[in-house]
Amino acid sequence: MNNLLEAHSVSKKFGEFTALNNVSISVPKGSIFGLLGPNGAGKTTLIRIINQITMPDTGHVTLDGKSLQPEHIKDIGYLPEERGLYKSMKVGEQALYLARLKGLSKQEAKERLQYWFDRLEIGDWWHKKIQELSKGMAQKVQFIVTVLHNPKLLIFDEPFSGFDPINANLIKDEILRLRDQGATVIFSTHRMESVEELCDHIALINKSNKILDGKLTDIKRQYRTQTYEVGLRTEHKEQLQKELSTKFEIAPTNFKTLEDDLMLNIKLSEHDTSNDLLGYLSSKGEVSHFVELIPSANDIFIQAVKNNN
Amino acid sequence: MNHLSLIIKREYLTKVRNKSFIIMTILSPIIMIALIAVVAYLSQLNNTTERTISVLDESGLLKNTLEDTETTTYQFLENLNLEDAKIVAEKGEHYGLLYVKGLDNIDDLSKHIKFYSKELPSLTLISSLENKLEKQLTDLKMAQKGIDIAKIEASRVNVTIGQESFVGEKTSKIDSVVKLIFGGAAGYLLFMFIIIYGNMIMRSVIEEKTSRIIEVIISSVKPIQLMLGKIIGTSLAGITQFAIWIVLGGVLMSVVSMILGIDLTQSAAGQEELMKQAVESPDVGLEIQNALHAFYNLPIFNLIVAFILFFVSGYLLYSSLYAAIGAAVDNETDTQQFMLPILMPLILAVYIGIFTVIEDPHGTISTVFSFIPLTSPVVMLMRIPFGVPIWQQLLSLAILIGTFIFTVWFAAKIYRVGILMYGKKPSYKELYKWLKY
Numbered sequence: 056m057n058n059l060l061e062a063h064s065v066s067k068k069f070g071e072f073t074a075l076n077n078v079s080i081s082v083p084k085g086s087i088f089g090l091l092g093p094n095g096a097g098k099t100t101l102i103r104i105i106n107q108i109t110m111p112d113t114g115h116v117t118l119d120g121k122s123l124q125p126e127h128i129k130d131i132g133y134l135p136e137e138r139g140l141y142k143s144m145k146v147g148e149q150a151l152y153l154a155r156l157k158g159l160s161k162q163e164a165k166e167r168l169q170y171w172f173d174r175l176e177i178g179d180w181w182h183k184k185i186q187e188l189s190k191g192m193a194q195k196v197q198f199i200v201t202v203l204h205n206p207k208l209l210i211f212d213e214p215f216s217g218f219d220p221i222n223a224n225l226i227k228d229e230i231l232r233l234r235d236q237g238a239t240v241i242f243s244t245h246r247m248e249s250v251e252e253l254c255d256h257i258a259l260i261n262k263s264n265k266i267l268d269g270k271l272t273d274i275k276r277q278y279r280t281q282t283y284e285v286g287l288r289t290e291h292k293e294q295l296q297k298e299l300s301t302k303f304e305i306a307p308t309n310f311k312t313l314e315d316d317l318m319l320n321i322k323l324s325e326h327d328t329s330n331d332l333l334g335y336l337s338s339k340g341e342v343s344h345f346v347e348l349i350p351s352a353n354d355i356f357i358q359a360v361k362n363n364n
Numbered sequence: 365m366n367h368l369s370l371i372i373k374r375e376y377l378t379k380v381r382n383k384s385f386i387i388m389t390i391l392s393p394i395i396m397i398a399l400i401a402v403v404a405y406l407s408q409l410n411n412t413t414e415r416t417i418s419v420l421d422e423s424g425l426l427k428n429t430l431e432d433t434e435t436t437t438y439q440f441l442e443n444l445n446l447e448d449a450k451i452v453a454e455k456g457e458h459y460g461l462l463y464v465k466g467l468d469n470i471d472d473l474s475k476h477i478k479f480y481s482k483e484l485p486s487l488t489l490i491s492s493l494e495n496k497l498e499k500q501l502t503d504l505k506m507a508q509k510g511i512d513i514a515k516i517e518a519s520r521v522n523v524t525i526g527q528e529s530f531v532g533e534k535t536s537k538i539d540s541v542v543k544l545i546f547g548g549a550a551g552y553l554l555f556m557f558i559i560i561y562g563n564m565i566m567r568s569v570i571e572e573k574t575s576r577i578i579e580v581i582i583s584s585v586k587p588i589q590l591m592l593g594k595i596i597g598t599s600l601a602g603i604t605q606f607a608i609w610i611v612l613g614g615v616l617m618s619v620v621s622m623i624l625g626i627d628l629t630q631s632a633a634g635q636e637e638l639m640k641q642a643v644e645s646p647d648v649g650l651e652i653q654n655a656l657h658a659f660y661n662l663p664i665f666n667l668i669v670a671f672i673l674f675f676v677s678g679y680l681l682y683s684s685l686y687a688a689i690g691a692a693v694d695n696e697t698d699t700q701q702f703m704l705p706i707l708m709p710l711i712l713a714v715y716i717g718i719f720t721v722i723e724d725p726h727g728t729i730s731t732v733f734s735f736i737p738l739t740s741p742v743v744m745l746m747r748i749p750f751g752v753p754i755w756q757q758l759l760s761l762a763i764l765i766g767t768f769i770f771t772v773w774f775a776a777k778i779y780r781v782g783i784l785m786y787g788k789k790p791s792y793k794e795l796y797k798w799l800k801y
Binding site for chain 2: 070103106108125128131133135137138139140141142143144152153155156157197200
C-alpha cells in the first residue's frame with residue numbers, strides 16, 4: 056500500500072451548490088501533498104470530509120486502506136484555517152484538554168507537551184492565558200496541539216499565516232522533520248513559494264473539480280515550455296538578436312552578469328533541441344549563461360486555473 | 365463517552381472558575397437579602413409613622429366611630445367652619461382633614477363626605493375610612509328604620525364548607541394554598557433555570573464560534589457530543605450556583621435578622637395573614653393544623669419524582685434549542701429574532717400556571733397545556749400538587765421526552781452546520797435548508 060489516503064470520486068452538495076464534484080486524490084505515504092486551488096474551490100470541504108466533520112454525498116475515503124471510521128480521528132492531526140483557542144483558558148490546561156480529546160492519557164499528554172514546549176521554547180507559557188499571548192504565540196500552541204498525538208496524517212491549512220519569517224521557518228523545519236519521521240502531510244496554501252519548497256505531490260482544485268494532480272516534477276515537465284535563458288558575449292549584439300529572432304521565439308530578459316552580455320529568453324520550436332541552440336549560440340560568441348526556465352508552481356497554478364475557466 | 369466526560373468537566377470548570385460567575389454566585393444572595401432587609405426595614409418605618417387626621421364632623425354622628433390606633437390619631441375639631449379647619453389641619457401638619465357636612469338625611473350626608481389633604485392620600489387609608497363610615501351610617505339608618513341591630517348581629521351565621529374527596533380524603537381551602545405554593549415554586553424555578561442557564565449555554569456556544577476553536581474541537585469529537593457536553597456541564601454549574609444561593613441565602617437571612625433584629629419573614633407572614641383572612645377561619649390553631657395536614661396530604665413522592673423528571677426533560681428541551689440558536693448566529697445581538705419563539709411558550713406556560721391552574725387545576729385549558737410539550741413542564745409541575753392521575757403524567761412525560769429527542773436531533777443538525785458557518789445572519793429559511801445538509 057503506497058497511498059496513505061485515497062479519496063474516490065467524492066462529491067458534496069450544499070443545497071443547490073456543488074462544493075465538490077467527483078474528486079479523487081491519492082496521497083502517497085511519507086509525502087508532502089499540496090492541496091491547491093483558488094478561494095472557494097472546495098479545498099476546505101474536502102479537508103473536512105477527510106476529518107469526518109462533513110460526510111460526503113457520494114464517494115468514499117480510505118485511510119491506510121480502510122474506510123474512514125471514528126477511530127481514525129486519532130490518526131489525523133488537523134490545523135484548520137479558521138483556528139483559535141479558548142481565550143480565557145490557560146495555555147497548558149488547554150493543550151492538555153485538546154490532547155486528551157485526541158485520546159492521549161493525562162500523563163502521556165503532559166510528557167509530550169513538556170517535550171514540545173521545550174522544543175519550541177515556550178516552556179514558561181504554561182500558566183499564561185491565551186488572551187495574554189500574541190497571535191504568533193498562540194499559533195505555536197496550536198501547532199503543538201495538532202502534532203502532539205503523533206498522527207499518521209497531518210493536515211495543515213495555511214500553517215504559516217500569522218508567523219513572522221523566523222517562526223515560519225521554524226515551523227517549516229518541524230513539518231519536514233515530522234515527514235522524515237514517517238508522517239504524511241497534506242498542505243493547503245495559497246503561498247506558492249512554500250509549495251515549491253515543500254511539496255512532492257500536488258492536486259489543484261478549481262470550481263469543485265480537480266483539474267490537475269500528480270508529482271510536482273511530472274507536472275512541471277508537462278508544463279515545460281522549452282524556454283532557455285541565455286547570456287552571450289559578442290561584439291555584434293543587435294545583429295545577432297535580429298538573426299536569432301528569425302530562427303526562434305525570443306524575449307528580452309535580465310539577470311546578473313559581469314560583462315555587457317546579450318540577455319534573452321529563447322523558446323525552442325518542437326523539432327529543436329537544446330544542443331542545437333547551444334551549438335548555434337557558441338558559433339556566434341561566448342556563451343556565459345544557459346539555463347532551462349522551469350515553470351514555477353505559481354505559473355502552473357495561474358495557467359491551469361485560467362485554462363479551466 | 366470518555367470525550368463527553370472530558371467536555372462536561374471542562375465546561376463545568378470554566379464556568380465555575382469564571383470571575384463573573386463567582387461574583388454573581390456570591391453577590392446575588394447578598395443583594396437579595398439586602399433588598400429584603402431594606403424593604404422590611406422601610407415597611408416597619410412606614411408602619412410606625414404616626415399620622416394625625418383632623419375630623420370636622422358637623423353632623424355629630426361619627427363620635428364613636430373613629431377610634432385612635434397605634435399609628436393613627438383622630439383629632440376632632442369643634443366650632444370651626446371648613447376653611448378654618450383646613451388651615452388648622454395644614455398648620456398642624458396633619459395628614460388630612462375628614463369633613464362631614466351637617467345634614468340630617470343619612471343618604472344625603474353619605475354623598476357629602478370629603479377628605480382634604482396636602483398630597484394624594486393613601487388608598488388603604490381611604491378605603492378603611494370608607495368601611496368605617498359605611499358601617500356606622502348603615503347602623504344608624506337601620507336604627508332609624510326601627511331595625512334592631514343586636515338581633516341582626518345575633519342572627520349572623522358563619523359557614524365553612526368541609527371538603528372531602530369521594531375516597532374520603534379530607535381537604536380544606538388552606539390545602540389549595542399549600543398546593544399552589546408548591547406547584548408555583550416548582551414551575552417558577554424551572555422557568556428561572558431555563559432563562560438563566562439556557563442563555564449561558566447559548567453564550568458559550570457563541571464564544572466557541574467567535575474564538576474559532578470550534579473546528580479544532582470537532583475534528584476530535586462529534587458535534588452532538590460537544591453540544592450535550594456543553595448543556596450538561598453548564599447545567600451542573602447552574603445546580604452548583606443554585607445550591608450555593610440557597611445555602612448562602614439561608615445563612616445570610618438568619619445572620620442579618622439576628623443582627624438587625626428585623627423579622628425578615630414578616631412580609632411573608634403578612635401574606636399568610638391575608639390568606640388566613642381569605643380563608644376566613646376563626647380558629648388559628650386549627651388553621652396551622654390544617655396546613656400541616658395539607659402538607660402531609662401532598663403526594664410528596666409523586667411530587668419529587670415528577671419534579672425531577674419534568675424539570676430535567678423540560679430544561680434539556682429548552683437548552684438544546686438555546687444551543688442551536690447559539691450555533692446559528694455569530695454574535696449575541698443576532699439572537700433576538702430566534703429568542704422570541706422560545707420565550708413565548710415559556711411565558712405562556714407561566715401565565716397559564718398562574719391564572720388558570722389556580723382557578724381550575726383540572727379544567728380544559730390547564731389539562732391541554734399540560735400535554736403540549738413546550739408548556740407542559742411548567743404547567744404540569746404546577747398541576748401535580750392538586751393530584752393528577754398517573755396516566756396523564758406518564759402520557760405528558762412521554763410526549764415531552766419524545767419532543768425532547770426530536771429537538772436534540774433538530775438542534776444537533778442546526779448546530780453541526782451552524783458552528784462552521786460564519787458571516788451573515790441566517791434566516792429561518794436557511795435554517796430549514798441546513799436540516800437537509
